[in-house]
Each structure stands twice: as structure tokens, then as C-alpha cells.
Amino acid sequence: MLTDDQILQQIPHTLNGTNFDLGERYEGKVRDNYTFDHEGMKKRLIVVTDRLSAFDRIITTIPFKGQVLNQIAAFWFEETKDIMANHLIEFPDPNVVVGKECNALPVEMVMRGYLTGVTNTSVWHHYKNGGRDFCGNVLPDDMKKDQKFDHPILTPSTKAEHGGHDESVARENILERGVISAEDFDIMAEASRKLYERGVEVAARQGVILVDTKYEFGKDENGNIVLIDEIHTPDSSRFWFADEYQARFDAGEEQKKIDKEYLRKWLADKGFVGEGEVPEVPEDIKMETAKRYIQAFELITGKTFEAEVGDVAGRLEGNLSKYLNS
Ligand SMILES: Nc1ncnc2c1ncn2[C@@H]1O[C@H](COP(=O)(O)OP(=O)(O)OP(=O)(O)O)[C@@H](O)[C@H]1O
Numbered sequence: 001m002l003t004d005d006q007i008l009q010q011i012p013h014t015l016n017g018t019n020f021d022l023g024e025r026y027e028g029k030v031r032d033n034y035t036f037d038h039e040g041m042k043k044r045l046i047v048v049t050d051r052l053s054a055f056d057r058i059i060t061t062i063p064f065k066g067q068v069l070n071q072i073a074a075f076w077f078e079e080t081k082d083i084m085a086n087h088l089i090e091f092p093d094p095n096v097v098v099g100k101e102c103n104a105l106p107v108e109m110v111m112r113g114y115l116t117g118v119t120n121t122s123v124w125h126h127y128k129n130g131g132r133d134f135c136g137n138v139l140p141d142d143m144k145k146d147q148k149f150d151h152p153i154l155t156p157s158t159k160a161e162h163g164g165h166d167e168s169v170a171r172e173n174i175l176e177r178g179v180i181s182a183e184d185f186d187i188m189a190e191a192s193r194k195l196y197e198r199g200v201e202v203a204a205r206q207g208v209i210l211v212d213t214k215y216e217f218g219k220d221e222n223g224n225i226v227l228i229d230e231i232h233t234p235d236s237s238r239f240w241f242a243d244e245y246q247a248r249f250d251a252g253e254e255q256k257k258i259d260k261e262y263l264r265k266w267l268a269d270k271g272f273v274g275e276g277e278v279p280e281v282p283e284d285i286k287m288e289t290a291k292r293y294i295q296a297f298e299l300i301t302g303k304t305f306e307a308e309v310g311d312v313a314g315r316l317e318g319n320l321s322k323y324l325n326s
Pocket residue numbers: 027028029030031032033044087099100101102103104162216218228229230
């Protein structure tokens with residue numbers, strides 16, 4: 001684990017964004033994507049920046065966050081490649097992944113193991129208000145918050161256009177819309193169940209509960225469905241500490257979380273829940289947030305996080321020019 005001082009020293013060097021002259025650029029909230037031709041292949045270069053988003057807004061940058069996320073995803077792609085082929089080609093820099101450019105399928109596969117959530121679009125919120133049918137999964141009465149489902153449930157969601165909100169829908173509704181074939185949907189659904197099962201199993205060995213997560217798939221140049229985007233990162237998943245789960249559940253307390261809850265809570269305490277001006281995040285809060293991301297890396301992967309204090313943007317440029325000219 002890096003020292004507090006090293007994390008503080010990294011604050012002025014965080015990676016806020018990139019603007020390379022490389023193919024076609026697409027900027028997400030956290031990642032800068034470049035689609036380009038390389039070695040006779042269409043590739044997607046994804047720069048995982050240090051930007052942190054919460055309440056659908058970009059809040060600030062967090063030291064080492066991009067590297068943490070990229071390397072957690074790398075760990076999981078490796079751990080799951082026997083279940084489903086993925087887009088991975090190479091990692092030219094700790095903050096960068098290069099994948100095969102695929103035709104992204106317009107449905108996100110969300111897998112959930114527990115009845116939970118915080119926002120008013122969450123499964124828990126609807127359940128509490130009497131909802132029992134979640135995308136065709138009918139839940140029993142008398143469940144409590146954070147209770148484990150008898151079986152993990154799939155709540156697919158249609159991908160909204162940039163800036164829009166995703167919508168959860170049952171299989172038959174997705175098929176009615178004609179955005180995906182039944183065959184493709186079922187391949188994704190089966191893979192999602194297996195990927196989630198594997199995720200739960202590997203995380204459990206580390207004392208971590210993989211609560212819920214989402215997968216994205218695409219078709220490669222041969223028409224095969226592969227896993228794209230990221231997998232089982234703290235940005236796409238919810239994790240709890242296993243050792244305290246039962247006691248907290250029995251006592252009706254909040255679960256101990258390994259995700260961006262720390263900064264979300266700080267923001268909410270400042271009165272920010274997505275509207276208006278984003279509060280300025282002080283250095284000690286950035287450091288605490290960074291520590292949580294690094295802890296997440298170490299907990300989930302069982303490895304020590306290794307990183308160097310220094311200018312990420314400069315290093316990145318060097319590594320990319322080496323990569324592109326090799
Ligand atoms: N190998 C790939 N081929 C094609 N598209 C991909 C590949 N990997 C990821 N994508 C897509 O690229 C896009 C990356 O966007 P990104 O996650 O950076 O931002 P976003 O999803 O638009 O917004 P957010 O920041 O909220 O996640 C996603 O739509 C994802 O499905």
C-alpha cells in the first residue's frame with residue numbers, strides 16, 4: 001500500500017483527460033475512448049482517467065483511480081476468460097487498455113445477488129413501495145433490505161443515448177423492441193449468469209461479496225459475442241465486506257461498502273446530490289477516497305498495488321507513442 005504522503009504527492013499529477021490525435025474520440029464520464037486502425041485491425045484504446053463521477057456528474061480526480069480501475073478489470077478479464085472471450089488485446093500503460101473494436105450490443109446485462117440500492121430507481125426502492133416484479137423476476141414478500149436473493153437475478157437494461165438514463169426491462173420487452181435477437185440475448189444472459197457466479201466465487205475467497213454488477217457485450221469481426229467494456233470494477237459493481245454482512249443485516253444496519261460510497265456520502269453531507277455546483281473536494285478527502293480505491297484493488301485481487309508517484313499524462317504519452325510506433 002502506498003503511504004498517505006505518496007498519495008497526497010500524486011494529487012497534482014492526476015489524469016483529468018486526454019486529447020490524442022488518434023482515430024475517432026469518444027469521451028465517457030470516466031474514460032476517453034479512441035477507435036483506430038492498427039496493424040490491420042480495428043481497435044479501441046480506452047484511457048481510464050482519474051476522473052470520478054457520482055450522481056451522474058464528474059466530481060473531481062482521484063490519485064491512482066484510473067490505474068486501479070484498469071488493473072481490477074484486467075484481473076477479472078483474466079479470471080473469466082474461460083467463460084467468455086473478451087475484447088482484450090494489450091495494456092500499453094497502467095491506465096490504458098486496448099481492445100478489439102466490436103459492435104456493441106444495445107443491452108446492458110445487470111446481475112444482482114441482493115435486494116438493495118440507494119437511489120429512487122433502485123430495486124430496493126421499488127420493492128419497498130410494493131413492487132415485486134423486476135424484469136420478469138418475481139420476488140417473494142417479506143424480504144428485508146440487503147437480503148440475499150434465492151438466486152441471482154438478471155435485470156437487463158437498454159442503453160440510453162449519451163446523457164440519458166437507462167431503463168430496466170424484461171427479456172420479452174427487449175425482444176419486442178427488435179434491438180437484439182433472442183439468440184444473442186440468451187447467449188448474453190447465460191454468460192452473465194456464469195460470469196456473476198464466477199465473480200461471487202472469486203470475491204468470496206477474498207472475503208468480499210460481489211453484490212451486483214453489469215456486463216456489456218459486443219460482436220467481433222467474426223460475429224462472435226465477446227465481453228467488452230470493463231468487468232467487476234468498483235465503478236460498475238457494488239462490493240460489501242463479507243465478514244460483517246450477517247451481523248449488520250441482522251441489526252438492520254448499512255453494509256460496509258467497498259465503492260465510491262465514501263465520496264458520495266461526503267458530497268451528500270455537503271448537500272450535493274447531483275444538482276447545482278459541485279463542491280470543491282479537499283485534499284484529505286481525495287486521499288481517503290484514493291485509499292479506498294487502492295484497498296479495493298488489494299482486497300479484490302489479493303495483490304499489492306504498485307504505482308509510481310509522477311506525471312501520468314507524460315508517462316502515458318511516452319507509452320502510447322512507443323506502442324503506436326512499434
Ligand atoms: N471493445 C469495444 N468495442 C466497442 N465498444 C466498446 C468496447 N468497449 C467498450 N465499448 C463501449 O464504449 C463506450 C465507452 O463509454 P464509457 O463507458 O467510457 O462512457 P459511457 O458508457 O458513455 O458513459 P459512462 O461514463 O457513464 O460509463 C460504451 O458504450 C461501451 O459499451
